[in-house]
Amino acid sequence: MRRRSLEIVLAMVGGTFLISVPWVIPALIDSFWVSVITEILIWSLFASSVNLLFGYVGLLSFGQALYFGFGMYGVALGIDHLGLSFWPAFGLGIFSAMAMALVSGVFAVRLSSHYFAIITVVFSLIFYFLAVSDKPLTGGDDGINFSLPPLFSFDGKVFSLTDPTLQYFFVLAVVSLCLFLMHRVINSPLGKGFLAVRDNDLRASLIGLNVYVLRLIAFVMAGCLTGVSGALFAFFGRYASASYMFYQVSGEAVVWTIVGGAGTLFGPLVGTALFIVIREIVSSHWEHHSLIVGLLAILAVIFAPKGIVGLWNGWVNRPGEREAPRPVPQPLTLQAEP
Amino acid sequence: MSATVRGDVLAEPVLRTENLTKRFGGLVAVDNLSITLAGGRVHAIIGPNGAGKTTFFNLVTGLLSPDSGRIFFRGRDITGARPHVISRLGIKRTLQVKSVFPDLSVADNLWITRQARNRFLHAFRPAARDTETRLRVEETLEQIGLADLAARPAGTLSYGDVAMLEIGMAIISEPSLLLLDEPTCGMSPAETARAVGKIRELSRTIDLVIIEHDMDVVFGIADDITVLAQGAILASGGPAAIAEDERVREAYLGRPEDEDFVEEALNA
Amino acid sequence: MKDTVLLLAMNGLIWGLIIALIALGLSVIFGLLDIINIAHGDFFMVGTVLAWFSLSLTGNFWIGFVVAPLVGFILGAVIQRLVIQPIHGAAALSIVATFGLSLILQETVRITFGATPGRILAPIPGTVHLFGVDYDVYRLFAAAVALAALGGFFLFLQHTKLGIWMRAVRHDRETAVAMGIPAKRVYVLTFGIGFALAAFGGAVAAPITTVDFRGGVDVLPFCFMAVIIGGLGNLPGTVAAAVLLSFLEGLIQSIADPTSARISSLVLMSAVLLLRPQGLFKGFAK
Numbered sequence: 001m002r003r004r005s006l007e008i009v010l011a012m013v014g015g016t017f018l019i020s021v022p023w024v025i026p027a028l029i030d031s032f033w034v035s036v037i038t039e040i041l042i043w044s045l046f047a048s049s050v051n052l053l054f055g056y057v058g059l060l061s062f063g064q065a066l067y068f069g070f071g072m073y074g075v076a077l078g079i080d081h082l083g084l085s086f087w088p089a090f091g092l093g094i095f096s097a098m099a100m101a102l103v104s105g106v107f108a109v110r111l112s113s114h115y116f117a118i119i120t121v122v123f124s125l126i127f128y129f130l131a132v133s134d135k136p137l138t139g140g141d142d143g144i145n146f147s148l149p150p151l152f153s154f155d156g157k158v159f160s161l162t163d164p165t166l167q168y169f170f171v172l173a174v175v176s177l178c179l180f181l182m183h184r185v186i187n188s189p190l191g192k193g194f195l196a197v198r199d200n201d202l203r204a205s206l207i208g209l210n211v212y213v214l215r216l217i218a219f220v221m222a223g224c225l226t227g228v229s230g231a232l233f234a235f236f237g238r239y240a241s242a243s244y245m246f247y248q249v250s251g252e253a254v255v256w257t258i259v260g261g262a263g264t265l266f267g268p269l270v271g272t273a274l275f276i277v278i279r280e281i282v283s284s285h286w287e288h289h290s291l292i293v294g295l296l297a298i299l300a301v302i303f304a305p306k307g308i309v310g311l312w313n314g315w316v317n318r319p320g321e322r323e324a325p326r327p328v329p330q331p332l333t334l335q336a337e338p
Numbered sequence: 339m340s341a342t343v344r345g346d347v348l349a350e351p352v353l354r355t356e357n358l359t360k361r362f363g364g365l366v367a368v369d370n371l372s373i374t375l376a377g378g379r380v381h382a383i384i385g386p387n388g389a390g391k392t393t394f395f396n397l398v399t400g401l402l403s404p405d406s407g408r409i410f411f412r413g414r415d416i417t418g419a420r421p422h423v424i425s426r427l428g429i430k431r432t433l434q435v436k437s438v439f440p441d442l443s444v445a446d447n448l449w450i451t452r453q454a455r456n457r458f459l460h461a462f463r464p465a466a467r468d469t470e471t472r473l474r475v476e477e478t479l480e481q482i483g484l485a486d487l488a489a490r491p492a493g494t495l496s497y498g499d500v501a502m503l504e505i506g507m508a509i510i511s512e513p514s515l516l517l518l519d520e521p522t523c524g525m526s527p528a529e530t531a532r533a534v535g536k537i538r539e540l541s542r543t544i545d546l547v548i549i550e551h552d553m554d555v556v557f558g559i560a561d562d563i564t565v566l567a568q569g570a571i572l573a574s575g576g577p578a579a580i581a582e583d584e585r586v587r588e589a590y591l592g593r594p595e596d597e598d599f600v601e602e603a604l605n606a
Numbered sequence: 607m608k609d610t611v612l613l614l615a616m617n618g619l620i621w622g623l624i625i626a627l628i629a630l631g632l633s634v635i636f637g638l639l640d641i642i643n644i645a646h647g648d649f650f651m652v653g654t655v656l657a658w659f660s661l662s663l664t665g666n667f668w669i670g671f672v673v674a675p676l677v678g679f680i681l682g683a684v685i686q687r688l689v690i691q692p693i694h695g696a697a698a699l700s701i702v703a704t705f706g707l708s709l710i711l712q713e714t715v716r717i718t719f720g721a722t723p724g725r726i727l728a729p730i731p732g733t734v735h736l737f738g739v740d741y742d743v744y745r746l747f748a749a750a751v752a753l754a755a756l757g758g759f760f761l762f763l764q765h766t767k768l769g770i771w772m773r774a775v776r777h778d779r780e781t782a783v784a785m786g787i788p789a790k791r792v793y794v795l796t797f798g799i800g801f802a803l804a805a806f807g808g809a810v811a812a813p814i815t816t817v818d819f820r821g822g823v824d825v826l827p828f829c830f831m832a833v834i835i836g837g838l839g840n841l842p843g844t845v846a847a848a849v850l851l852s853f854l855e856g857l858i859q860s861i862a863d864p865t866s867a868r869i870s871s872l873v874l875m876s877a878v879l880l881l882r883p884q885g886l887f888k889g890f891a892k
Contacts, residue, residue, distance in 0.1 A: 062701070126873065288713045
């Protein structure tokens with residue numbers, strides 16, 4: 001099949017490119033762009049969490065920034081207040097994000113569609129305001145800075161993420177691992193269960209699937225991804241700020257996901273890369289790059305609702321390939337309850 | 339859940355309700371319904387529109403909870419249980435508006451229906467590795483004649499094929515009791531014949547309750563018929579008795595003298 | 607201390623009436639078109655900016671009361687036709703679309719109006735002594751205008767053809783279409799009306815708030831709170847909820863701080879969503 005071989009070639013080119021970034025990019029453009037690509041990878045995980053929920057389970061979350069914040073502050077406060085070293089702080093960030101996702105998911109996942117989207121924003125706003133008002137702890141919108149503990153020590157030599165190359169590979173490794181795990185889940189029985197719930201939650205419960213539990217599992221998994229993203233971000237900037245918990249951040253991630261292609265594995269990465277690159281290029285000449293973001297969002301929604309990767313899948317026309325979710329007419333709506 | 343072989347009359351009726359009532363605002367959809375359905379026979383539930391037939395199915399499958407009354411499945415009280423719990427006890431159903439998983443392939447529709455029987459869905463193992471499920475899916479695809487459409491997204495299928503897929507999903511889930519809600523609704527005569535054939539096959543091993551409007555179908559395959567009107571039982575009995583029942587004719591047609599109904603029924 | 611409580615409570619009440627106008631616009635859009643309009647706060651903000659431009663270009667503040675809703679209506683209708691209709695109002699896609707719209711509106715205002723907040727002086731100066739407190743005359747006037755506008759809108763819904771069409775389509779779209787009501791046109795006009803209501807609220811509120819391209823960000827969550835707590839599709843409920851919430855927040859502010867007030871409203875909203883999603887006020891719906 002011509003398409004398969006084309007995709008394999010693309011994957012190999014993409015993989016080779018990503019591995020060679022710390023040397024190729026400074027040579028061709030500027031070493032500044034290595035950190036831009038690092039940032040793209042970090043934010044693409046955030047977008048992937050939105051994608052997992054929306055593209056595969058049919059839940060549009062507009063409040064993932066909350067778990068990003070928990071991941072971020074878990075690391076920052078773990079290092080700054082609790083004196084944790086690198087890996088425990090990383091673990092704390094991920095764990096607190098997942099715990100928060102579980103607690104809020106227990107309630108949020110009982111709602112569907114519009115109400116679910118709204119309550120995810122409400123939860124994230126509550127914690128945003130709490131974070132902003134507790135300035136001594138969180139630094140509010142200004143945030144807190146901290147110094148980075150080393151990654152590990154080996155034979156007397158200290159390895160730390162302050163080295164941009166090491167940082168890049170660390171982020172690349174973590175993001176790749178997360179995407180690989182996501183790939184496994186999507187193609188597993190659980191993943192098919194997710195899709196069934198997405199396509200027709202009424203039917204899903206009639207064949208015996210526990211819709212509530214499946215949605216909750218997905219929500220916690222998404223919280224984990226966002227938490228990892230937040231933790232990486234904290235390590236990346238040695239910085240944590242409440243402003244990243246605001247709903248506008250969540251909203252941008254939703255746009256990246258949908259423009260890149262919801263319901264595809266690499267859609268979020270493509271969308272995130274597109275928007276961040278545009279931001280970097282445009283903002284150096286013109287400060288109103290948000291205008292372009294807004295225009296692109298609207299154009300994408302009207303002309304390419306399946307996103308870039310979705311268009312690619314459609315163009316090469318593989319039958320049976322997962323398409324972007326669309327509303328299904330149902331005689332009864334199902335209230336998912338525990 | 340093992341299926342029942344027709345001809346075995348079980349001591350415990352398959353389905354039994356006691357004073358089942360459901361109201362929607364001021365409207366009484368199901369009115370103090372006490373019905374007993376014996377195992378090993380094909381039951382049809384008929385009645386004019388709004389008689390409460392689908393509401394009855396919704397109550398039995400847990401999509402609605404009754405205002406009062408109880409529901410027993412093989413002696414077990416399932417009143418108020420959640421839909422997925424009732425499903426895992428062995429009661430499966432099709433919906434009036436044909437409803438499958440549109441973005442999943444035909445094969446995957448069957449696949450997930452089969453997997454839903456398991457307590458846990460594995461999270462990290464590739465789905466393709468489950469050979470038992472894959473074999474059953476292939477078997478079922480052959481049975482319902484959709485093998486060459488296996489990779490197509492279910493949403494792109496014709497109406498008749500979607501109905502067959504629903505029946506396939508019912509087969510692969512090995513139900514103990516199967517509720518079919520207007521299985522031939524909207525079908526052409528050819529599709530109807532195909533569906534009726536499949537339903538007859540199923541009736542040999544599975545307890546069936548069918549809601550139908552097509553009298554040919556009803557009188558062709560039902561052993562017992564219950565007629566509902568305004569949420570209550572109007573009449574019940576074998577096909578011949580129902581065909582001659584004046585009240586039934588009145589409920590459907592409003593004119594006790596109308597002969598066509600009887601014609602249709604007796605010539606089925 | 608008592609003065610502050612009274613003052614904040616009255617401020618809350620008056621602001622609640624104005625917000626009720628804006629929330630009503632959202633309720634109409636959300637209730638009829640099923641769209642979560644992320645840009646709704648920015649509709650309000652555009653209203654304040656239009657008021658500012660009317661004042662600076664003509665020297666007359668009151669012209670803004672006409673310009674804002676008019677321009678708002680036209681913009682809303684155009685947006686519905688160009689952006690919302692092609693996507694058939696699909697839930698997730700419209701959220702993204704209105705999010706993009708929000709960015710566009712904010713940046714356009716930032717480009718044309720600038721990033722520095724502006725202030726409009728009260729067109730009716732002076733205070734009046736009321737309940738033992740000196741109260742701004744304009745605030746009272748604004749409340750009266752908002753009240754009149756609310757009343758006018760409900761009269762419109764009850765007695766005009768478009769109003770009746772809107773209610774019919776919201777109640778049962780299929781039957782309405784079968785009866786010959788042009789649903790698509792109703793949607794276009796409804797979105798226009800939603801924008802116009804918010805923009806008018808902005809014009810009225812302009813002298814008592816700041817004119818700033820970020821002015822919509824704070825208003826948006828509040829509008830959603832009013833719509834949800836009041837009950838989706840329940841227009842009088844939305845009004846009651848807006849006034850009540852604003853009043854309560856004003857009271858809480860006097861004993862705590864604005865952030866705590868906002869957090870309590872959000873918690874209340876969560877409770878309503880989870881426990882009683884049809885809203886707190888029953889019996890007015892439809």
